[in-house]
Amino acid sequence: MTGMALYEDYLYARISDDELATEKGVTRQLRDGRDLSARRGGHIAGEFSDNDIAALRGAPRPDFDRLMAAVAAPNPTGVQRRIVCVHTSRLWRNRVERAHGIDTLGKLGIIILCTNGPELDLRTASGRMIAGMLGETDTGESEVKAERVYDAAKERAEEGRANGAVLYGWSRIYEYDRRGKTAGKVIGFRDEEKHAEADVVRWIVDELLAGKSLAAVRDDLNRRRVPAPGAGHRRKRRAKGQAEDGSRWGKTSVKKLAIRPANIGLRIYHRGRPDEALIPAAWPKIVDPDKHDRVVALLTDPSRTIERPGSRQHLLTWGVGECGVCGAHLRVAMRGNSRHGRRQQLYVCEAKGCVGRNLAAVDRYVEHQMVALMRRPDVADLLSGSSAKAAEALTRVTTLRARLTQAANDYADGHIESAQLRIITGRLKPQLQEAEAEAKAHRPSPHLELVMATVGDLAEQRWKSLDLNQRRAVMQAFGVRVVVRPMQRRGPGFDPASVRFLPRSADVAVTAPVTD
Incomplete structure (x- = not known):
């Protein structure tokens, strides 16, 4: 520190809202603080800033905590310490935090120097009193503003308009007063379908209803380099694995986009509160309501967390195949003598290993049964639920x-x-x-279009054209369970009597030729 400095200054800046993370506001506040410190004989000992953090509700402010720790640290030189900020409203906005801050800084003998306000010597009673009065004014202004924001949001909700940025799938059309767009004032807005984005939403819904997994849909979008919602906008934080420009899709973003009520012209009012409600929106629907209901049922089914559809590698594991002894799920394991090259994949009981059966033979048997089921003339009746x-x-x-x-x-x-x-x-x-x-x-199955496209005389060819997730979706549409029971006879080969193929109802049992 130079011998000319009369004060040890700690600069603090805060901006409540900086969605694009430009940090222009805090940068400007710190710059003004440096200029004032230099004019008022200070030496800058530290700079602290909290960007895009509102203080009214007491949100954590990491740099504010570091500021308080810095001014409370031992002061061997005895040089007077000051906090330099644009205004006391940058330090405190709620009453509890302000009372604690004034008391703490008063005991430390700190001076607050404002670039756009008074100098407050918290060593004195009058300084602390004025800081409290200014702070109460700041809190009152914030609360009045919050009430205005709440009333405006409620009015928008009653009108069915969006509360915030335009959603993916729509574009915002602003309405101006009679002076027009160049010189006029915005008096309202409406959201219209943005065809390119709405087509992506509809494609996602159709693919999921066709039996594709969230991971497969995500990978397809990223492979085709379709920009994700929010692509091109700067953000403070990105999800792990996300590109810097936000262009990559994730399974979560695909799911959220597919099931949001906005797709069928509904908006959520007071999300997460006791009075949460769905109300009609002013924007147009972009997804068929029947498809929306089915994709929501599909993606919110609790059994998805058990079945793990995105990581499926085998036809009967986790949810369709059952142990005929204890009822547990089936998993795949390698069994046999590796020395003689006889190891093979088996479906085995996941819980106790009660049963085990050759995976390829069971899959062939199940596929024959499925094709026979899909060829039935009354197949539509079996799908209705x-x-x-x-x-x-x-x-x-x-x-x-x-x-x-x-x-x-x-x-x-x-x-x-x-x-x-x-x-x-x-x-x-x-x-x-x-x-x-x-x-x-x-x-009723959420995959009706997929299933109906596979039934009939060409069922075998269509079944072979499906990927693993789609085959599982068809089986689940028929309510199929495959129960593997202990072998009744000894010896090599596959015994079809040890495998029960059970569609939804007992009266739809089928038979099919079996090949070993």
């Missing part, structure tokens, strides 16, 4: 869940013992799982 049966099963699900909850409450209140709770839970949970499975089995 039963809304009445689904509703009945869902009613049982709701009732059983309520009984389990009541049992838990009774135990918590001391009305029943732990042994009684175990008995109740042990009896009700299997019933609940059975009701949930039945409700799912009778729900």
Whole structure:
């Protein structure tokens, strides 16, 4: 530090909103702070800035915390310390934080020097009083502004207009007063379909309903270099693996785009709050409502997290194939004598290894059965599902869940013992799982277009043209379960009697020739 400096200055800058992360505001504040410090005999000991962080709600401000730690550090030289900022509103916006800050800085003997406001000596009672009065004004202004923003957002919601930037799939058309676009004032806006982007959204929905996985759709979009939503805009943070310009798609962005209510002309009001609601939007629909309902059902099905469709490598694992002994899922494992080259892939019980069967032979058998099923003349009737049966099963699900909850409450209140709770839970949970499975089995398939394109006389050729995820989608549309049971006979070869092929209903059992 030079001998001429009278003060040790710590510069602080903050901007509440900088969506594009340009940092122009904090850069300007720091520049003005340097100029004022030099004019007022200061030496800059540190510069701190929090960009795109609002202070009214007490959001974490990493550099503000570092500033407070710096001015509280030991001061062996005894030089007077100052905080230089554009205004006290940059330091505090809420009452709790301000009271704590004024008290702390007052005890440290800090002076606040503002480039656009007064100098406040917090060593004195009057300095602390004025800082508090200014701060209360700042908080009041913020709260009044927040009320205006809330009222405006509510009005936009009631009108069905967007609250924020235009969504992917639409373009924004601004409306001006009579002076026109060049000299007039914006008096409103409307969102219209942006055909290129809307086509991408529709393509995503169609591909997912055709049995493609989120990962496959993502890879196709990136391979074709289709710009992702927000591409070209600067952001403070990017998802892991995202390109700097935001041009790459991820599985999450594909899913969010496919299931958002905006696609069918609905907007969410007060997302995540108790009064959250879907209300009609002013923008046009870009996705058929029936397709939207089916893709939402597909992507929000809890079983997707179990079945892991994006990483599927085998036809029957995780959700279609079952162990005929304990009911567990099937997985694939290598078995046999590697010394003599006899190791082979088997479907085995995932839980206990109860059963094991040659993967290729089981797949051939299942494919023969599927082709026979897809050739049936009444195939359309097998795909429709039963809304009445689904509703009945869902009613049982709701009732059983309520009984389990009541049992838990009774135990918590001391009305029943732990042994009684175990008995109740042990009896009700299997019933609940059975009701949930039945409700799912009778729900119409979200992949109807894909399935209907594969049935008929050309079923075998069409089945062979499908990828693994699409074949699974067709099987699930028919509610197919494949149960592998222990072998009844000994010896080599594949025994079809040990594999049960079970479509949705018992009256649709099929037979097909089997080749070893």
